[in-house]
Ligand SMILES: Nc1ncnc2c1ncn2[C@@H]1O[C@H](COP(=O)(O)OP(=O)(O)O)[C@@H](O)[C@H]1O
């Protein structure tokens with residue numbers, strides 16, 4: 194089983210009515226691999242993450258996680274659509290951080306981090322709080338644990354959101370443009386935290402980003418999406434230093450020009 | 453349980469009473485829409501009087517319509533104003549809903565941008581002309597659906613007139629019931645009448661709303 | 668600011684009632700009217716409990732129930748919003764007995780008014796739930812919560828704040844519609860007033876006092892809901908970063 198990748202998109206398609214957003218996608222992500230997804234707006238990057246988080250149903254294909262199908266399950270040797278119970282068992286391995294933070298506004302930073310460990314994992318409150326305190330410390334927010342989201346800056350909110358996701362002990366972390374809603378001076382503190390968890394945790398990470406510098410330095414592999422397809426992928430040095438595809442080159446030129 | 457012969461017997465009587473209900477609705481709403489506009493305009497024109505209107509509106513909305521109907525019916529004669537039950541009842545309903553309507557108009561006035569007033573001053577229009585030709589035509593159309601919803605609400609409260617023996621639908625149904633000892637058919641028919649009328653008019657208000665939005 | 672004005676109005680109303688009661692013409696009626704007011708408040712409170720209960724059930728059923736349950740709840744909502752409270756009251760009072768179901772008038776009153784306001788409340792609850800930001804659902808899914816956990820812990824607490832002002836209006840409607848129970852022989856405030864009016868013909872004192880008492884009850888409800896609103900919205904807006 195361990196020779197299976199951590200995540201496998203197998204002939205996955207996603208359509209909204211007549212619009213095909215992802216066209217027959219095949220993508221493997223290895224254990225512990227850090228993959229960045231780049232590409233123009235509307236190319237389907239967010240959709241890739243949302244399907245993996247089961248926020249969107251897929252129309253065709255199979256999604257595999259940690260050696261097991263997630264969108265389907267085995268029954269009498271055949272793949273049939275998964276039940277919610279099966280989906281929740283597999284989904285437990287995945288955590289996600291959103292562009293717009295999506296913290297629970299009626300709970301403190303601490304409350305956000307212990308809610309799901311208690312209700313979903315059935316942890317004891319004291320245990321959950323201890324673990325959450327460690328994580329909030331790791332993201333540099335020990336002092337803010339009793340603050341409500343409305344009392345935190347965007348960068349602080351996003352760091353709480355990262356701690357909250359990690360509190361569920363996922364094997365896979367998804368980041369969807371997590372610095373795009375931030376003022377420029379707050380981007381650094383969030384990227385710093387992501388670097389740190391990349392180093393300290395044995396996580397498979399999949400991130401959509403517009404921070405080309407960060408993608409280049411941090412990831413093992415970069416995928417360039419264009420119109421619902423992977424147009425080019427490879428090591429960061431390859432993609433950024435010597436893009437083969439004309440579209441990749443155009444995109445990178447445009448992005449680098451904009452700063 | 454359900455007697456169809458009886459149903460067809462009482463149907464014409466109920467139909468006549470339904471006309472009375474609809475008349476009461478129309479007259480009551482005419483009062484509500486007009487008086488409501490007057491109240492909202494007073495508030496707009498004389499901010500000093502605004503507090504009085506606010507308190508009056510709050511007073512009317514905080515006390516039961518039924519008591520207000522009794523009040524007009526029993527108290528006004530003491531002041532020498534004798535109204536028949538229908539007139540007193542319809543007036544009470546009209547005043548009650550005028551309080552609600554005035555809030556609707558107020559929201560309409562507040563939605564007209566300040567710049568419209570300022571432009572009118574710049575064009576040296578008189579306050580009255582500004583109000584009549586510039587503000588009202590912009591304030592009214594958007595609030596028509598909200599007024600429509602109050603029309604439906606008012607319609608559904610006309611059965612209260614039965615409390616002062618106005619021969620509208622509910623009173624007629626009750627009379628039939630006490631004469632024949634059969635309440636099932638008349639009271640259920642009244643319910644069905646109100647349900648159908650409300651659903652149909654709510655649908656019409658929704659259509660009006662989307663038409664206004666597309667306009 | 669608004670609470671202060673309402674409190675002032677309530678104080679003025681109570682003061683006026685006290686002043687009027689100093690006059691023997693008015694004082695005569697106070698004991699009977701207060702008795703009626705107690706019944707009015709009882710029906711209001713029980714009706715409110717039933718209304719909130721029905722509203723929650725019907726809203727959740729309409730949003731998340733299987734198809735037949737969804738239809739059932741839509742039918743309940745449309746019927747009780749589409750016909751008037753008085754028709755519902757009379758139907759339960761006069762028609763149910765013809766089907767062999769005999770309910771006490773008090774029970775009929777609480778049922779009819781609670782079901783009526785509950786139907787309006789269901790739309791309030793539904794509206795508040797669907798207006799919670801989509802990201803809150805998505806974050807809950809990402810944390811692997813079950814649907815019930817999301818609703819109970821994340822969505823409903825946030826919807827609660829949005830629901831308070833419209834529920835305030837509905838509770839006022841409830842207070843006012845309790846006057847209808849006088850028409851099914853329950854001795855509430857309105858019934859007492861009618862009775863006293865007919866027996867003494869002192870129309871002005873009786874109806875003035877009754878209006879003032881209703882006003883006091885309604886204002887109390889409004890003020891209570893405003894205070895509740897202030898308290899619950901505090902967590903959501905606490906010291907918002909400028
Ligand atoms: N719920 C939806 N309904 C219809 N179209 C959608 C929906 N969500 C996304 N899309 C479309 O799918 C395409 C890909 O969207 P997305 O994955 O968000 O792109 P990206 O993240 O690369 O900007 C876009 O054209 C977008 O308009």
Ligand SMILES: [Mg+2]
Pocket residue numbers: 238239240370
């Ligand atoms: Mg995106």
